[in-house]
Amino acid sequence: MSDDGHGLPDHQRPELGALGLFSVLLGAALPLIDFFIVNVALPTIEEDLDAGPALLELVVAGYGLAYAVLLVLGGRLGDTFGRRRLFVTGLAAFGLTSLACGLAPSPWVLVVARAAQGATAAMMVPQVLGTIHAATTGHRRAKAVGLYGATQGLSMVVGQILGGLLVAADPWGTGWRSIFLVNLPIAAVGLLLSLRTVPETRSPRPEPVDVPGTVLLAAALAALLLPLTEGRAAGWPLWTWVLLAASPVLALAFHRVEARADRLGRTPLLPPSLLRLDSLRRGLALLPPFGIGFGGLMFVLAIALQQGLRMTAVVAGVALAPFALSVFAASFAGPRLVARYGAGRLVTFSCLLQLVGGALLVLTSWRYWPHLSAWGLAPAFVVTGFAQGLQLPVLFRIVLSDVPHERAGVGSGVLTTTQQAALALGVATIGSLFLALLGPWGMRDALLAALLAWLGAIAVTGVLSLGLPRTIS
Structure with a gap:
């Protein structure tokens, strides 16, 4: 017999049903959507609040920093006080801080509200994988973790698409504020569903902070x-x-x-014994180059599509739609491919496929700039999105495959901290490289330099993937 998140035998394990899984995945999607949704709204925020470049970067960085530094603590608190309790509390607080962001009268108020929003996300997100780990087994767990990874990949792209649509639609004259206010009804639905469908789990041996x-x-x-x-x-x-x-x-x-x-x-906070798990250690090593590359790519594309190619927010969103659809499609193909070819091989293949898509994006941008259309970008985005949709769910399964039930919250906190810190580093490094080259090099060449940096990050991920296990539990 094995213990679950309550210390109960398998036949008494709390079960996470389909609607409960949807509820926690909805909560997992919101923070990542909000990390990327701001990218397309930065020009309108700058105009409306008279915010300079430093304050605009703080709007992005304050959220990402608070989110990243508190994730492991959030996982520990969920293990101790109950994962559903922390998830529901974090989701409610995320809605309230989103309201504060949407009503912010000045850039500094927005910066503080965004940092608070990031802190509430850190309370909520580790409970998702912790709950999945403690309330599912076998094939159901593998499927749930795969769907979590697919949700993460999809959320990163959907954030910028949704941001563009909301800013362009300007519902009820709210402008950029709508990108935060839209969280309120979503959080309300998530709360109602979570209270009814998500089982309470915690570590059988609560550990002090x-x-x-x-x-x-x-x-x-x-x-x-x-x-x-x-x-x-x-x-x-x-x-x-x-x-x-x-x-x-x-x-x-x-x-x-x-x-x-x-x-x-x-x-x-981070038990060294956890890092001695071979699957966790090897899987975690791939998340920094992957996250740095993708975080930088999304930030750069938001600027290049709107300011470089003069696309409207809606057209920029439509241009990224093939990316999102490919991620979604790959999430269904991934589990069957893992069973047939093995986890490590699939991650390596997805890296090679991303390199192909990235090279296509570089060649397309170099050849047709500044006359690129959404249709012209679609082939590169389809290939790249499908590759990412294959990769991320498998990586998450590898990292968590051998984590004990009682440390589910800590394990998920470590994973999400690594991922979020890498995304923020991508904006800081590849994004800063792109912005620094804009003046002397121009938009096209600065974009090409950023894309080459992204391809370098993918190549590093591919090399590291050679050490991944073929089979996972």
Whole structure:
């Protein structure tokens, strides 16, 4: 017999039904949609609130930073106090902070509200994989984790499509505010469904919060992400270099504190024993290059389509629709392909397919700029989207395949922290490279440089995928 999230035998395990799975996946989609939905609305936010480049980047960075640094803590709290309780609380708070963003009268209020929104997302999202891990088994778990990965990939693209449609539609004269206010009815539906359909699970052995580990992890991530995101717009002042230099020192301190806590029999925020799981360690290694590449790509495309190709917000959204549809289609093909060819091989193949799609996007942009249309971009987006839709769900299954039930929240927190930090790093690095080259090189050449950086990240992901296991549980 094995324990579930309650410490109960298998036959008494809480079951997550289809409607419950839909409820938690809806909650998982909202934060990622909101990370990307802002990209297409930044020009209108700048005009309406008279916000400069530094404040606009803080609107993006504040959300991503709060989200990334608190994810592992959110997973630990769910393990201790109940995952459904934390999920429902986080979802309600996400709706309220979205309302605060939508009503923000000034850029600084929007920055603070966005940071608060990111914190509530960090409370909610780790509970999704934790609940799936604790309330499903066997084929149902594999299918649920695959759908979670597909939801994540789809949300990243849908965010920018939805943002473009809402800004263009300008419902009830709300303009850019509609991209936040739309969360209210969605969160309300999610709350009603979750309370009725999501079972309560928690770790059978609740563990206290590791305060020193939490503080050091938050400080290390903040010291890395904040200067990389704000440095270019602020002109790289001294504080950005000081924080960058402090980041590896803080990361080393975090590692030593966690290792010492483990030796003394305490429960660290990130147990070193968890990282000794081969499947988790190897799978996690692929998320940084994948996330950096994709986070940077989405940010760059939002600017290139609207400002470079002069597409309206709606047309830019339509241009990305083939990408989203391909991700969705691949989510159905992925499980059968894993069973036939193996997880590691499928990830490697998807990287090669992404390189093909990326090369096609580079050649199309180089050859036809500035006369590119949504139809001209479609072939490259179809190939790239299908490759990503194959890759991400399998990666998530690999990372979580051997995580024990009682550490489901911590494992999902580690996964989502790595993913979110990588997405934010992609905006900070590839996005900053693109913006820095705009002036001296022009839009097309700056885009091509950013696309080549993205292809480099895919290539690294492909090389690392060679070490992945073929079979997963």
